[in-house]
Amino acid sequence: MAGFNSIPNVLIVGDPRLGQFESIVRTVRQSVGDQSLRRVDDCTQLQSVTGEADRPPDLIIVLQVWPDQYSVADANQLISQFPLARLLCCCGPWCDSDGRTRSIWPLAVRVHPASFAARFAHELALIAGFPREAHRRTAASSKIAGHAGKAGQPLPLTASRSEIFEFDFDRQPTPFSMELIVAILSPDWRWCEMLAAALGQCGADITSDTVSAGVDVILFDIDPWNPDRASQFAIIRQRHPHATLIACCGFPRADLETEMRKSGADNVWFKLESLESLADQMIAAVERT
Numbered sequence: 001m002a003g004f005n006s007i008p009n010v011l012i013v014g015d016p017r018l019g020q021f022e023s024i025v026r027t028v029r030q031s032v033g034d035q036s037l038r039r040v041d042d043c044t045q046l047q048s049v050t051g052e053a054d055r056p057p058d059l060i061i062v063l064q065v066w067p068d069q070y071s072v073a074d075a076n077q078l079i080s081q082f083p084l085a086r087l088l089c090c091c092g093p094w095c096d097s098d099g100r101t102r103s104i105w106p107l108a109v110r111v112h113p114a115s116f117a118a119r120f121a122h123e124l125a126l127i128a129g130f131p132r133e134a135h136r137r138t139a140a141s142s143k144i145a146g147h148a149g150k151a152g153q154p155l156p157l158t159a160s161r162s163e164i165f166e167f168d169f170d171r172q173p174t175p176f177s178m179e180l181i182v183a184i185l186s187p188d189w190r191w192c193e194m195l196a197a198a199l200g201q202c203g204a205d206i207t208s209d210t211v212s213a214g215v216d217v218i219l220f221d222i223d224p225w226n227p228d229r230a231s232q233f234a235i236i237r238q239r240h241p242h243a244t245l246i247a248c249c250g251f252p253r254a255d256l257e258t259e260m261r262k263s264g265a266d267n268v269w270f271k272l273e274s275l276e277s278l279a280d281q282m283i284a285a286v287e288r289t
Contacts, residue, residue: 007032007033007035007036008032008036008058008059008124008127008128009032009036009038009055009056009057009058009059010028010032010036010037010038010057010058010059010060010061011038011039011040011049011057011059011060011061011082011085012025012028012037012038012039012040012060012061012062012063013039013040013041013042013043013046013060013061013062013063013078014039014041014042014062014063014064014065014069015041015063016039016063018063018065019063019064019065019092020092020254021063021090021092021113023113024061024063024090024113024116025039027116027117027120028061028120031120031124032124038057042070042074043070043074043077043078046077046078046081056082056084056085057082057085058084058085058086058127059085059086059087059088059123059124059127060078060082060085060086060087060088061088061089061090061120062078062087062088062089062090062105063090063092064089064090064091064092064095064098064105065092065094065095066092066094066095067094067095067097067098067101067102068102068104070104070105071104072104074104075104075105079157086123086126086127086154087109087157088109088111088116088119088120088123089105089109089110089111090111090112090113090116091105091110091111091112091113092113093251093253096251098110106157106158106159107159107161107164108155108156108157108158108159108163108164109157112252112270112272113252114252114270114272114273115168115270115272115273118168118273118274118276118277119168122167122168126152126153126154152167152170155167168274169274169275171274171276173198173199173202173275173276173278173279173280174202174276174279175201175202175203176202176203176204176279176283177283178283178286179203179205180203180204180205180216180217180282180286181204181205181207181214181215181216181217182199182204182205182206182207182215182216182217182218182219182282183206183207183208183209183210183215183217183218183219183243184196184206184208184219185208185210185218185219185220185221185232185236186219186220186221186248187221188221188223191221191271192208195219195275195278198275199275199278199279202279204217210236210239210240213240215240215243216243216244216286217243217244217246217282217285217286218236218240218243218244218245218246219246219248219269219278220233220236220245220246220247220248220265221248221249222247222248222249222260223248223249223250223251225249225256230263233247233263233264233265234263234264237263237264237265244266244267244282244285244286245264245265245266246265246266246267246268246269246278246281246282246285247260247263247265247267247268247269248268248269248271249268249269249270249271250270250271250272252268252270256268266285267281267285269281
């Protein structure tokens with residue numbers, strides 16, 4: 001494994017163009033550089049990696065575009081060939097149900113593209129073997145710079161859903177260094193209560209008032225996205241032209257994110273990302289205004 005002062009070797013398996021994974025590759029390249037990044041089209045080319053003179057990969061990222069793109073034999077070969085490497089399988093939107101209907105990849109390694117940056121940062125910190133706060137100071141990508149605290153222990157391949165949840169979300173957002181008035185708009189009142197409690201602990205002033213001026217951040221739940229929600233979204237954007245408007249969605253897709261931004265969203269937040277990432281988005285967006 002990579003040491004404290006070394007850059008980890010990363011191997012990407014799959015064609016990033018097929019599933020619009022270009023942003024994933026860009027995030028990896030910005031963090032480790034071209035010299036530490038290799039890519040093969042599929043698992044049949046893994047033997048060429050073993051035959052290379054330099055050290056084996058520290059982290060393997062599999063890009064899965066459709067269900068059954070890789071077989072159980074492919075997964076087992078990869079895991080047995082590189083037993084010391086950390087492993088992530090980044091699954092595209094066509095694979096959303098794979099965690100329930102298939103068991104080719106362990107749940108512990110399955111990552112949605114919208115959650116990739118946070119998990120990738122955590123894995124890099126584990127590989128480096130030092131606190132995530134130190135990694136925060138050295139990471140090239142701003143998306144990877146959102147972690148604080150200790151890296152903790154690696155997530156085993158056999159981890160349960162509760163262990164996976166703790167691994168990804170056991171981080172409290174840092175208290176805000178500025179006063180923020182935040183409006184949370186959603187038909188899901190339980191979701192509103194959860195966000196209000198968490199962001200309130202960070203120092204935000206929570207409101208549901210979307211008429212008065214002075215709101216700094218608006219969290220708009222776009223689910224389910226339909227003409228009525230689109231109309232409400234447009235009204236909110238027009239009413240608060242200077243506020244940071246964040247579209248919150250449960251099933252992010254590249255085309256949906258593009259539509260949200262064209263409709264006036266400053267950012268798009270995946271609901272299954274950590275609250276820490278939401279808080280970071282809010283602060284970064286407000287600081288840019």
